Amino acid sequence: MAQILDGLKISKEIKQEIKIEVAKITASGNRAPHLAAILVGENGASKAYVNSKVKDCAEIGFQSSLFKFASDISEEELLDKIKELNENPEIDGFIVQLPLPKEMDQEKIIMAINPKKDVDGFHPENFGKMALEMETFLPATPFGIITLLERYNITTEGKNCVIIGRSRIVGKPMSILMGRKGNPGNSTVTLTHSYTTDIEEFTKNADIVITALGNPHFLKAEMIKDGAVIVDVGITRVENDSKKGYYLAGDVDYESCEKKASWITPVPGGVGPMTRAMLLKNTILAYNNSGIKN
């Protein structure tokens, strides 16, 4: 029976640590860190995520701002908003919630963000720094996963790590971080995706499997080896008859895998809360590097 990598618990610890840091900042007469988010369109999951971010900020004493736009906003209008946030000295960091409407040039939007305020770590300058092991903002989800592994003293050195999914926000940066020098890191990484012909061949030999594909219950016990560490990033809303109308499904078939794994993350309560905590962590890093605070 696997032990639980309790992301909810660790995220609370991290938030508590940040809350203490914020209290010290404000006690000495400086303004609190300020995180902003831009949300375009009406995606239900995206709305829920940015709303929870506002709540997280209030909980630990950050200021926060949320800018909502209809899905037919022009690229120019969005770029103007980004420019305004880039220049506003009272805002330490901001994120543009993804995915953006299909018609928009996502790359152009991300490129417009001031890298010093890019607390998602998505700007190519920050992504490049991450890959080159320079100090920068690490994307919140992979940052959350390595922090979770670290706090549970999971050894990654010399291990075979298989990642499923190669998105900009999870799979790709995750593969870089696990393969970097250091601990967590020093793993031998295999990055798999929809063109991988026989995923099972890789997952069966993996000491660590990280799933980020968005396919409910994809990873079954037969696909993993005894004692593997399983990290489930996937969150899909699957419709059912409950009051909410859906339940949250991970990419891992938890019921079967927990019997075989040594460690496993639950969904919900695993990687998701860690992502939120690390965004706050990045914001305080941005704050501390931004000079004058008044």
Ligand SMILES: NC(=O)C1=CN([C@@H]2O[C@H](COP(=O)(O)OP(=O)(O)OC[C@H]3O[C@@H](n4cnc5c(N)ncnc54)[C@H](OP(=O)(O)O)[C@@H]3O)[C@@H](O)[C@H]2O)C=CC1
């Ligand atoms: N817990 C958290 O904090 C977060 C959770 N998520 C969740 O993680 C999941 C993934 O999201 P995201 O990272 O944005 O990825 P995307 O949805 O952007 O991409 C999915 C990736 O999975 C690959 N893939 C899809 N199907 C298969 C398959 N059958 N076999 C192998 N690879 C496959 C795709 O391959 P290809 O590149 O070839 O198309 C692609 O690289 C979603 O459920 C999302 O909601 C996302 C961010 C944060």
Ligand SMILES: Nc1nc(=O)c2c([nH]1)NC[C@@H]1CN(c3ccc(C(=O)N[C@@H](CCC(=O)O)C(=O)O)cc3)C=[N+]21
């Ligand atoms: N610019 C940008 N940055 C992101 O970091 C980003 C993004 N866009 N787009 C969408 C994905 C998704 N993502 C999640 C974060 C937390 C939970 C989370 O807190 N999940 C809870 C459950 C939440 C619920 O009840 O719905 C849990 O797993 O326990 C989920 C998903 C960040 N993303």
